[in-house]
Amino acid sequence: MTVIAPAGFEAAGVAAGIKRSGALDLAVVVNRGPSQQAAVVFTSNRAQANPILWSKEVAKDGVVSAIVLNSGGANCFTGPEGFQVTHRTAEAAAAALGVAAGDVLVCSTGLIGEQLDGEVLEEGVLSAVNRLGADAAAGEDAARAIMTTDTKPKTVVVDGGAAGARWRIGGMAKGAGMLAPGLATMLVVLTTDAALEASVLDRALRQATRVSFDRLDSDGCMSTNDQVTLLASGASGVVADEAEFTAALSAACLDLAAQLQADAEGASHxxxxxxxxxxxxxxxxxxxxxxxxxxxxxxxxxxxxxxxxxxxxxxxxxxxxxxxxxxxxxxxxxxxxxxxxxxxxxxxxxxxxxxxxxxxxxxxxxxxxxxxxxxxxxxxxxxxxxxxx
Known part of the structure; x- marks a missing residue:
């Protein structure tokens, strides 16, 4: 059930028309709360795509209501017009969901230097919002919509806590090439229904990525669009122990990193x-x-x-x-x-x-x-x- 396995989340994946093949190419993940705490880590490449520039500003206050992800185009080195497309995407999601655009992250993946059509993205966002769900099919569609050269979706679910005080982590990832520190050419969305503040999420995420995605080095090439996002809904009502949560999050990230490694482009070992x-x-x-x-x-x-x-x-x-x-x-x-x-x-x-x-x-x-x-x-x-x- 991927990112919608924890309580408080909905997702959808649609074919917006970004990819000529007609495949799924746009996903939306929404945090319904009651809390919208978040932490994000980004590529360390100085060449950064427009969605990274936008999302770094959104993430500063540790509050995120939703994330929009598209495949089929990186929206990198596309100038002011490309940044406006990212802004328009966030505005469309915000209007449809009744949240602030400044609380909507945007991620893109695909070929660098190609302009994305803002109208196509906007219509895709509206279509995805209309199809939001918390069932397994919705999570599967979202995971497939972010794939580029991937041959299969990458998902994970990890349970934590004690009897009567359980919480869960869910996640989805894409990536099959340019897998090197600065994360990888990856987009990862992790969700949890644990009740944790953004500062705790940030510490846990940085520790988890340090021993997982940052140690996946398939071809030594660093992407411009890498982003790993952790969203917390607090819907379980359980305040997770930080050490236990960090260990569970690290396990989830290691699982996803191994899935990325196993699907690396052309690899036989x-x-x-x-x-x-x-x-x-x-x-x-x-x-x-x-x-x-x-x-x-x-x-x-x-x-x-x-x-x-x-x-x-x-x-x-x-x-x-x-x-x-x-x-x-x-x-x-x-x-x-x-x-x-x-x-x-x-x-x-x-x-x-x-x-x-x-x-x-x-x-x-x-x-x-x-x-x-x-x-x-x-x-x-x-x-x-x-x-x-």
Whole structure:
């Protein structure tokens, strides 16, 4: 039931006519309250789409009544006219819902540099508002409406609290390419019926995204439109414990991040890079990311080649403190490198399964981190060479 699983939310997804295919391309998620508290994190890319510029202002007071999301066009680098389209979209939703335009977030995803038709978006918003519902079909349509190159919708539901004081988190995400920190080329909407203030939501969301979406690094490319939104209705009447809520939210984000990884464009391997024995967590992240962004390593995995030398070459480019001649590397449970020297034979490593686990032990400290990535395939190159055609 995705974003409408928690009490207090309605959603809809419609075919507004943005996509030439006639597929669903516009979603609306509404928080019916009694509270409209929210937190949002945005791409760290300095090149930001018009919806990001609008939504950053909306999010400042921590109050959000609704969010409109469209696929089929990023509305990025489209000048003042593009910003007016975003403004018009928010105004249309506000008028239809009886809320303030300054409490309506807007998200867009698709091709950069193409103008969106404001009239089409406005009519799509009105159509979506007329179809708002809190049933499974409404949530499914909303999740499908935000897809671009995704092959399937990504949704999650996590329950929390104790007997008699339960609360729930729901969520939907889109993303299949440009998956790299600065979040990813993702749009994510998370909802909860827990009664929490915006400041608590903000702390929880930043912690959850730090260990999930910010560690998904499929192709090293950062989007202009990334936005992860958390809306709280308070409809359960339960004030969730902050630590418990943060853990549940992190679990939801990790689930969605894994779904994004599994649907990455053209990928044939989902690679989990686990770094152990770093001096600090940041060092572990830097080491893991150096491997995730190494095209030689990623191409080797595509070819089912356990080329551990490419792992060592990649991590040697980092500033993290460790001795490369003490490092161990394992692939799918086989330690192929021990103390910077060959260990088990390469042919003992089975890289045929899609799930690939690389374990790097630095022997420099106690910190660890995990990075998610994919291999580099012919299909990835073909899909991205033909994206705008």
């Amino acid at each position: 989902d690679i989990t890079i686990e770094v152990l024995g770093a001096v600090t967590e940041d060092d572990a992240v830097e080491v893991g990311r150096s491997v995730a962004r190494n095209n030689l390593f990623k191409a080797a995995i595509f070819g089912n080649d356990p080329n551990w030398g490419r792992v060592l070459a990649a991590i040697g480019t980092t500033a993290a403190p460790f001795d490369p001649y003490l490092v161990d590397v394992s692939m799918n449970g086989v330690r192929v490198c021990h103390a910077g020297r060959p260990d088990r034979p390469r042919d003992e490593v089975d890289l045929a399964p899609r799930a690939t686990h690389v374990r790097i032990e630095l022997h420099a400290g106690e910190a660890s981190a995990t990075i998610l990535t994919n291999d580099l395939t012919h299909d990835y190159v073909h899909e991205n060479s033909a994206y705008a055609s």
